[in-house]
Amino acid sequence: MIKLLILSFLYSGFLWAGPVEQMVAGKRYAELSRYYLSNTKRNFTRKQLILISDALRRQRLFREDIRLNIQLMNKYYKKQHVRLLKDIKASNTIDPDDYPISQKIIYWIIISDYANILTKYEKRSPALEKDYRFFQIFSKMLVDMEFRESKVDKINNKVNNHLEYLTNKVYRFAGSYNLQYVSWQREAILTGPLRDTSLNVTNRGYCLGGDMGMENHLFHFYLDGCFLFGSGGVKSTDSSVEYQQSNVGAYGFKAGPGASLIVSSSKSRIGFKVPVIYTIQRYQNPNSTQFSIEEKSPFSFMTTLFSRFQFGKTYFQTEFGKYIQKEEIFWGLGIGREF
Amino acid sequence: MIKLITFIFVIVLTPGAWAYTNFIGHSYTSCLNCHYNPFGGGPINDYGRAVSATAISSDTFTPDSWDQEKLAYTSGFLFRKPKQDWLRTQINYRGFQLVRNPGSSESEQKEWINMQFDGRVVLKFGENDKFIAVANYGYAPLPHPKPPGKEQALWRSREHYIGYRVTPKFGVYAGLMDQVYGIRVIEHIAYSRTIPQVAQNDQVHGVLLHYLGDTFEVGAHAYGGNLSQEEDLRMAGGSLKFEKTAFSHHRLGASVKKAGNDYLDLVSYSAHGRFNLKEGSALLAEIGQTDxxxxxxxxxxxxxxxxxxxxxxxxxxxYFLTNIEYLKRNLELDDYSVRWGPGIQYFPLQRLELRLDLYNTRNFSPDSSTPDSWMYLFQTHIWI
Known part of the structure; x- marks a missing residue:
């Protein structure tokens, strides 16, 4: 008999429960959310509103939950809320003990909801900025009331990191000019009556140019080009054939697309380019009419590995690459500045 | 499961992590943070091991349940934090596959070189390791130069010294150590190491004074050469190195060295910079001259x-890295060389380093034009 009485007492709440309590007991949170949203003007009790708030959050209806909690705050803590806002505005000292825990929990729920909303935005917008303002207001209130400080810090960091990401992911125009010290090779053949001999041509000089493209915090896509000027030596690769020239002038250009991955907050980056290189270089033909110099195509394509080390707007860069389907190598060391 | 198996497999084969000069990119301006030797090289201390485990080495193959604390805990010898404070040990192996003229049917040469295999012991006492004794013994290739007929043991100690931090800022060290000069890069074939003779086998017996200020660092080293060598070969002399912190996270410095034996006198001086490009990226530069x-x-x-x-x-x-070196062997001539070396360095786990370097050497001379020479190295570095 006593057991029956105790059990009846325990379940009396349920037996006498309204629809809200019944839906919560049955874990019908979606149904409860719909019920509330179609009856928002109904006079729910405080306990029911708390249960509905939980259901809304489970259903990820954060904006609706914010409205409900503001309703709760205005109904039960309006005076304290207004006093708090006044004290914050006037930079008065705030005593956390002056405010009930339940009020602080409402603020906590609100900033959690705003955090969930803010981290879902995929780009910055006036709506995001508005939500962020409210997030900051409630976050400041919690900080001043010293409630769940480490959790508030964590949630602030999460939101700020996301907003920073939204800013940084946007591609913007980027351009720079630079000067490189370069060395590049060319193909040439010494043709003779008996056989042809390949010539080793190694040039060094400078390449003046720049790049233009689009970059965000992670990637940089661009076109770059420069004018080559320098000189080089020519020598037969066969020691039995004597042919040599020094300081043969060389001019041309190098241009092509590239892509980089930005690896640090200083905007240092690593990437690759696929430029075409065009050079003009006139070799002196040997004295003997039986021999002549055959120059290969002045155009060559390359793939190069590129890295840039940024110090503010000024940068230092390296480039190292190989001609496609050829043995020749190109490298460059330069400085540049963004504009 | 595969992650765990891979992790166990590699852990069995691999000892500790390492600390290099480029770790200024992680905001470590002084080597003393991670090394017992105030100028770097040699065994790393407990803090260095923990940093290597939690910041340098990848955590891709570590179990998801392991947090940073667990990683730091397993960074010790035998994968655990030592139970005492006075003894630290390390076993270290470095070897690489060297290929010269890769792809050439006529002149390609391949060889595996065992560059280093040694055991290290550190005894340390006092608050903040005030007194230390460091010893290293193992296999090491022969030093240079060596006149014909002169022999040198392959199994030897390359480092043994005692140290005393008089104050946290000032320390005195005595014994066999690397010379204090320039940037102590690990590439022992670097011209900046070989030309002034401060490469991996150029340790000397001497006394080193080290001072670490708030924004600068100084080292003064006086030595009598390597006492394990015959007397006429020992390069005796001294060196001085100064570094100043610039813009709070870069370092600029200068070094000078004078040493000689019965056959050779060297005077070297250099200026260098170590630049923190943040989040682990860095740039090191040194220019010097040797008479x-x-x-x-x-x-x-x-x-x-x-x-x-x-x-x-x-x-x-x-890490993606590039070594660019310049050498003008004789200032009286116009010839010079540029060696360009892109590479990749990967720490898949604590205690394992894999590295691939490609080197292209181009010689410039007004009187000739020669083909480039090539080599690549695939290096494995393992330590417990």
Whole structure:
């Protein structure tokens, strides 16, 4: 008999429960959310509103939950809320003990909801900025009331990191000019009556140019080009054939697309380019009419590995690459500045 | 499950993590943070091991349940934090596959070189390791130069010294150590190491004074050469190195060295910079000159060298690097060489380093044009 009485007492709440309590007991949170949203003007009790708030959050209806909690705050803590806002505005000292825990929990729920909303935005917008303002207001209130400080810090960091990401992911125009010290090779053949001999041509000089493209915090896509000027030596690769020239002038250009991955907050980056290189270089033909110099195509394509080390707007860069389907190598060391 | 198996497999084979000069990119301006030797090299301390485990090495293959604390805990010898404070040990192996003229059917040469295999012991006492004794013994290739007929043991100690931090800022060290000069890069074939003779086998017996100020660092080293060598070969002398912190996270410095034996006198001086490009990326640069005078004047010359080493870290454990070196072997001639070496360095786990370097050497001369020479190295570095 006593057991029956105790059990009846325990379940009396349920037996006498309204629809809200019944839906919560049955874990019908979606149904409860719909019920509330179609009856928002109904006079729910405080306990029911708390249960509905939980259901809304489970259903990820954060904006609706914010409205409900503001309703709760205005109904039960309006005076304290207004006093708090006044004290914050006037930079008065705030005593956390002056405010009930339940009020602080409402603020906590609100900033959690705003955090969930803010981290879902995929780009910055006036709506995001508005939500962020409210997030900051409630976050400041919690900080001043010293409630769940480490959790508030964590949630602030999460939101700020996301907003920073939204800013940084946007591609913007980027351009720079630079000067490189370069060395590049060319193909040439010494043709003779008996056989042809390949010539080793190694040039060094400078390449003046720049790049233009689009970059965000992670990637940089661009076109770059420069004018080559320098000189080089020519020598037969066969020691039995004597042919040599020094300081043969060389001019041309190098241009092509590239892509980089930005690896640090200083905007240092690593990437690759696929430029075409065009050079003009006139070799002196040997004295003997039986021999002549055959120059290969002045155009060559390359793939190069590129890295840039940024110090503010000024940068230092390296480039190292190989001609496609050829043995020749190109490298460059330069400085540049963004504009 | 595969992650765990891979992790266990590699852990069994691999000892500790390492600390390098480029770790200025992680905001470590002084080597003393991670090393017992205040100028780097040699065994790393407990803090260095923990940093290597939690910041340098990749955590891709570690179990998801392991947090940073667990990683730091397993960074000790035998994968656990030592139960005492006075003894630390380390076993270290470095070897690489060297290929010269890769792809050439006529002149390609391949060989595996066991560069280093040693055991290290550190005894330390006092608050903040005030007193230390460090010893290292193992296999090491022969030092240079060595006149014909002179022998040198392959199994030897390359480092043994005692140290005393008089104050946290000032320390005195005595014994066999690397010379204090320039940037102590690990590439022992670098011109900046070989030309002034401060490479991996150029340790000397001497006394080193070290001072670490708030924004600067100084080292003064006086030595009598390597006492395990015959007396006429020992390069005795001294060196001085100064570094100043610039813009709070870069370092600029200068070094000078004078040493000689019965056959050779060297005077070297250099300026260098170590630049923190944040999140592990760094740039190292050194330019120097060495005056060399031989006993009979047959090989006197002044050489100039330069080093530019760049490290870019796209994510934890992986570094893209480039070594660019310049050497003008004799300032009286117009010839010079440029060696360009892109590479990748990967720390897949604590205690394992894999590295691939490609080197292209191009010689410039007004009187000739020669083909480039190539080599690549695939290095494995393992330590417990």
């Amino acid at each position: 060399r005078k031989t006993q009979n004047g047959s090989d006197d010359r002044t050489s100039r060298y330069g080093l530019l080493q760049t490290y870019l870290r796209p994510f934890r454990g992986l």
